[in-house]
Amino acid sequence: MSHPLEDPLYYLDNFRTLTQWVAQRYDDLLDARERALLHQIHALPECAAALLARLVMRKGSLFRRSSLGYAEIEALDNGAAALSLLSDAGLIDLSPQLPLEALFSLLKKAELAQIFGPSAKSLRKQQWYEALAAQDWPLRTLHEWAPKLDDCGIELLFADVYERLRLMFFGNLRQDFSDFVLADLGIFCFEQVTFDARSRGFHCRQDIDDYLRIHHQREALERHGGAALDSEEGLALIAYQCANPWIEQRRQRWLLKAADSLRKEGKSERSLSLYSLCLEAGARVKQVRLLEKVGRLEQAWEIASDAWQAPRDSEEEQHMGRILPRLERKLGKPKTASPAAAPTEHFYLQVERASSVEMAAADAIGSEQSPVFYVENALINALFGLLCWEAIFAPLSGAFFHPFHRGPADLLRSDFVERRREVFERCLGYLDDGSYQQRIVECFRRKQGIQSPFVAWGWIDEPLITLALRCIPAQHLRHWCEWLMRDIKRNRAGFADLIQFYPEQQRYRMIEVKGPGDRLQDNQKRMIAFCHAHDLPIAVCWVSWCEALG
Known part of the structure; x- marks a missing residue:
C-alpha cells in the first residue's frame, strides 16, 4: 500500500x-x-x-x-x-x-x-x-x-x-x-466515537449563526479594541443570549475579553458593566480588582464576600482569599475567617549541579526498595483518563464534531463533568468494587496510542501503571479523580514532579521539587492544600547545588 x-x-x-x-x-x-x-x-x-x-x-x-x-x-x-x-x-x-x-x-x-x-x-x-x-x-x-x-x-x-x-x-x-x-500518516490514532443526531454540536441553523456572529465580533475586537463594541452588532451581542449552552459559553468568553479591552483602554465604568454581566471564570476577580482601583471599596467587598462564600472555581476562591483581607483592612471590617495554610512536609537536598533539578533529586532520593519516577502531570492524569475513558469520550452534543478529535471539544468548559456525571460516577464505582486495577490495565492495553487529553503515552508504560496501582490506595485514587473533576481546566497541571513508591509497604508519596530561586505556584499551592485536606502524602524538596571544591 x-x-x-x-x-x-x-x-x-x-x-x-x-x-x-x-x-x-x-x-x-x-x-x-x-x-x-x-x-x-x-x-x-x-x-x-x-x-x-x-x-x-x-x-x-x-x-x-x-x-x-x-x-x-x-x-x-x-x-x-x-x-x-x-x-x-x-x-x-x-x-x-x-x-x-x-x-x-x-x-x-x-x-x-x-x-x-x-x-x-x-x-x-x-x-x-x-x-x-x-x-x-x-x-x-x-x-x-x-x-x-x-x-x-x-x-x-x-x-x-x-x-x-x-x-x-x-x-x-x-x-x-x-x-x-x-x-x-498514521501519526495519530483517534478514538472511534458514535455519531448520531443527538450528539451533533449544532442542532439548528441559529446555533451556527450565533457561533459565526461571536467569532466575527471577536475578530472585530482584536482589530479595533473597545470601539468594536459601539457597532450595532457589538451592542446587540452584549444583550444577546445563545440558546445553545456551549455557544453561550463562547459569548461569555467574548464578554470577558471585551471587558478586558475596555479596562486596558481606561474605560473603567463600561468595563465594570461588562464584568458584572459576565459569568466566565475570572470575571469577578477582575471586577473586584478594578472596583478597588477606582475606589469603590464597599462594592468591591460585597462582591468579593459573595464570591468567597460561593466561588465559581478553586482559582477564584484562592484569589478572593487574598483580596478580602486587604479590603477588610481598608474598610475597617472584621477579618473574614480563612483556612490556615496547610502544614507541608519540607526537606532539603544538596546535589551536584545538573541540567534537570528534578532528575537530580530523583537520583538522590530513590533506591531499589523505594524507586522514584519523574512523572510531573502524566501519571495521575493517565490513571484518571484510563479509569474514566468511557465518560471522557461519551458522545454528547457539542463534544465531537468529526472523527479526528484528540478529546471532547467541551473538555475545558465548566459543565464538562456535570454533563457526564452519571457516567463518571459509574467509572468511579469501579474503585469501590475492586475492579479498577484490572479495568485500568485493560484500558491501557486496548487503547494504546489512541489520542487522549489525559494519557501522554510517551510518559507511561504498563510496569509504571501496575506499580502505581499497587502502591496508591483506591480511596486516594478516588480523591485524585475528584480533584481533576473539580476543575479540569486548571487541575490537570500543578501535580508534583516526582512520585516515590514503597512497594513492600504498598504506599507512595508525591514530591514537588524546587530548585534554587524557585517557589510554589498558585496551582501547586491549591493542590498541596487538597492533599492535606484528604491525607494524601506530599512533600516539597528544596534543592541547592553543591559548590565545587577547589
Missing part, C-alpha cells in the same frame, strides 16, 4: 471528506444555496476540484494567477482548464474589481511602485497604503491597476459558505486540514 502523501492529491481527498461529512451529517441545517454549492463541488472534474480545494485552503479569498502554480494540477494536463471550469461553474471570478486595500495585499512594494511611483524609503507598506487611502480610488481589475504585470486577479466566491462548512465539520474555526494529514 502506498504512503498517503505519495498521492499528490491527498488534500483533495481531505476536502471531499469534509464536504461529504457535512452534507451527510448536517443536510437539514443547509440552505438551498449551500446544498447547490456542495452538489457543484462533488460534480467537478478532478483538476477543477483540486484547484478549488487549494484555493479554499489558502488564506483569504483574493489571489493572483501567477501564484497558482501547482505541479500536480499541471500534471493532469488541465491546469489552464481548471480555472475555466471553476469560472464557468460560478465558483471563482477571473476579473474581480479590487479596492486599493486588496491591491496592496496582493502586490509587492516594488510592484506598487510601478503604479504609484516610489514611496519614501521610511514608509512601511501599511503606512503607504494609509497615506494613499485618504484619496478616493475607483475599483479596478488587477490588469487595469497594473497592465505591465501581465497577471490577473482571482476571487474565490462563496467564502462565507466555506467558512460555515469548516465550522460545521471541526466545531471551531481554529483547525485546518493538517489534522487530516496527521491522521493519514
Whole structure:
C-alpha cells in the first residue's frame, strides 16, 4: 500500500471528506444555496476540484494567477482548464474589481511602485497604503491597476459558505486540514466515537449563526479594541443570549475579553458593566480588582464576600482569599475567617549541579526498595483518563464534531463533568468494587496510542501503571479523580514532579521539587492544600547545588 502523501492529491481527498461529512451529517441545517454549492463541488472534474480545494485552503479569498502554480494540477494536463471550469461553474471570478486595500495585499512594494511611483524609503507598506487611502480610488481589475504585470486577479466566491462548512465539520474555526494529514500518516490514532443526531454540536441553523456572529465580533475586537463594541452588532451581542449552552459559553468568553479591552483602554465604568454581566471564570476577580482601583471599596467587598462564600472555581476562591483581607483592612471590617495554610512536609537536598533539578533529586532520593519516577502531570492524569475513558469520550452534543478529535471539544468548559456525571460516577464505582486495577490495565492495553487529553503515552508504560496501582490506595485514587473533576481546566497541571513508591509497604508519596530561586505556584499551592485536606502524602524538596571544591 502506498504512503498517503505519495498521492499528490491527498488534500483533495481531505476536502471531499469534509464536504461529504457535512452534507451527510448536517443536510437539514443547509440552505438551498449551500446544498447547490456542495452538489457543484462533488460534480467537478478532478483538476477543477483540486484547484478549488487549494484555493479554499489558502488564506483569504483574493489571489493572483501567477501564484497558482501547482505541479500536480499541471500534471493532469488541465491546469489552464481548471480555472475555466471553476469560472464557468460560478465558483471563482477571473476579473474581480479590487479596492486599493486588496491591491496592496496582493502586490509587492516594488510592484506598487510601478503604479504609484516610489514611496519614501521610511514608509512601511501599511503606512503607504494609509497615506494613499485618504484619496478616493475607483475599483479596478488587477490588469487595469497594473497592465505591465501581465497577471490577473482571482476571487474565490462563496467564502462565507466555506467558512460555515469548516465550522460545521471541526466545531471551531481554529483547525485546518493538517489534522487530516496527521491522521493519514498514521501519526495519530483517534478514538472511534458514535455519531448520531443527538450528539451533533449544532442542532439548528441559529446555533451556527450565533457561533459565526461571536467569532466575527471577536475578530472585530482584536482589530479595533473597545470601539468594536459601539457597532450595532457589538451592542446587540452584549444583550444577546445563545440558546445553545456551549455557544453561550463562547459569548461569555467574548464578554470577558471585551471587558478586558475596555479596562486596558481606561474605560473603567463600561468595563465594570461588562464584568458584572459576565459569568466566565475570572470575571469577578477582575471586577473586584478594578472596583478597588477606582475606589469603590464597599462594592468591591460585597462582591468579593459573595464570591468567597460561593466561588465559581478553586482559582477564584484562592484569589478572593487574598483580596478580602486587604479590603477588610481598608474598610475597617472584621477579618473574614480563612483556612490556615496547610502544614507541608519540607526537606532539603544538596546535589551536584545538573541540567534537570528534578532528575537530580530523583537520583538522590530513590533506591531499589523505594524507586522514584519523574512523572510531573502524566501519571495521575493517565490513571484518571484510563479509569474514566468511557465518560471522557461519551458522545454528547457539542463534544465531537468529526472523527479526528484528540478529546471532547467541551473538555475545558465548566459543565464538562456535570454533563457526564452519571457516567463518571459509574467509572468511579469501579474503585469501590475492586475492579479498577484490572479495568485500568485493560484500558491501557486496548487503547494504546489512541489520542487522549489525559494519557501522554510517551510518559507511561504498563510496569509504571501496575506499580502505581499497587502502591496508591483506591480511596486516594478516588480523591485524585475528584480533584481533576473539580476543575479540569486548571487541575490537570500543578501535580508534583516526582512520585516515590514503597512497594513492600504498598504506599507512595508525591514530591514537588524546587530548585534554587524557585517557589510554589498558585496551582501547586491549591493542590498541596487538597492533599492535606484528604491525607494524601506530599512533600516539597528544596534543592541547592553543591559548590565545587577547589
